[in-house]
Amino acid sequence: MTVPTTGRRERKKAATRQKIADTALRLFLEHGYDAVGIRDVAAEADVAVTTLFSHFASKEALVFERDDDFEQRLTRAVTDRAPDEPLIPALRREIHALVRHCVADDAAPIWGMIVASPALREYEESMRLRHAQSLAEALIAAPGLSRSATACRTIARFVIDAYALAREAGDPQAAVDEIFEMIEAAWKAAGQAPNGPRNGRSGAGG
């Protein structure tokens, strides 16, 4: 028989984690996020409360189970782009894809649940802050951008803002385009800052 890439233990752990996440999402969508307690989820998934919290850091994390994707996709859009591809269009493409995926019909109930719960909205906001920070680090580390660290951090925030704003807009895809026109202009302006670029070699950058 073939050698499994994962041992039985890891598979069981992943199964338990998935069972908890699935159970939680089902209960949340059935009865509402606030109406379902951690003890309910644990009982329905047939695990102890402590076990639940060994898999998920918080109740909100049960909803945003796959948020690592977001962070990685953004930083990879920076690091893995073609050597001659400008920065901002690459980010714009990625945000377009993320928004599209997020506004898709199958994600609508989950998104509605998040919007309806202040706790979940706040949690997502702090998630976005983390994403902006890791994107900022990727930008600062990227070669050839010729922008200051402050400019990189600023653009990172702006890009995350674009994602958040677009999702709330009537026409999300059009909003992405409109906001990225502004981001493009901001990025160009940062290249002409009086204090000058401090990151990488000289050049137009991006």
Add this chain to the structure above:
Amino acid sequence: MTVPTTGRRERKKAATRQKIADTALRLFLEHGYDAVGIRDVAAEADVAVTTLFSHFASKEALVFERDDDFEQRLTRAVTDRAPDEPLIPALRREIHALVRHCVADDAAPIWGMIVASPALREYEESMRLRHAQSLAEALIAAPGLSRSATACRTIARFVIDAYALAREAGDPQAAVDEIFEMIEAAWKAAGQAPNGPRNGRSGAGG
């Protein structure tokens, strides 16, 4: 006897509120935010826990007692500016002042406490979201800007970002200037958006 503008009841209420806030801040600074419980604050202020929560919505709100100022100052910077004053420089001045006030020496201990506590940082982040939204509404309602609602919401976020980023920068005042160069460019670009302005009369705006 003269008619007091505020009755005894209102004065007593304000006094109780202030006593709670002062006691809380003192205890937080003495022993650390996480080391002081709500029950400690209530006991020290000589009120019941329920009374404390009738004055403040949460433990974090005890620290950000005066956040209404922030919101009002920003929106007033938009609505109360001279009729011919461009928008972005007015906002830049206000952010400069707010950052200066926030980095001042007497606010340093409080700021350090906030940075040291994840709960407080998260709370402040959600506060900023509210501020961005009210600023966005002020921008959308402002006459003569000739920008789309999406552009207004975007610039509002960018301005709040500038505040947050500048405070974390090595030279906050310089960071405000650098970021506002980018914001100015973004604002101008929004005036030339292909979908065109939808808000207010035609004109350069800002």
Add this chain to the structure above:
DNA sequence: TTCAAAACACTAACCGCTAGTGTTAACGTC
């Protein structure tokens, strides 16, 4: 004087979350 509203208090509890302490199952190794 009387009344309604509002501030305040007290009890009791809910809820998210964690520490401490096992118990069981899987893996590596001899």
Add this chain to the structure above:
DNA sequence: GACGTTAACACTAGCGGTTAGTGTTTTGAA
């Protein structure tokens, strides 16, 4: 195959923030 190590899981208790429910007192007004 026995053995020790590790990690997943369970259970009890409890902490800290927050609220509901139920009065009691103060205050401003009729």
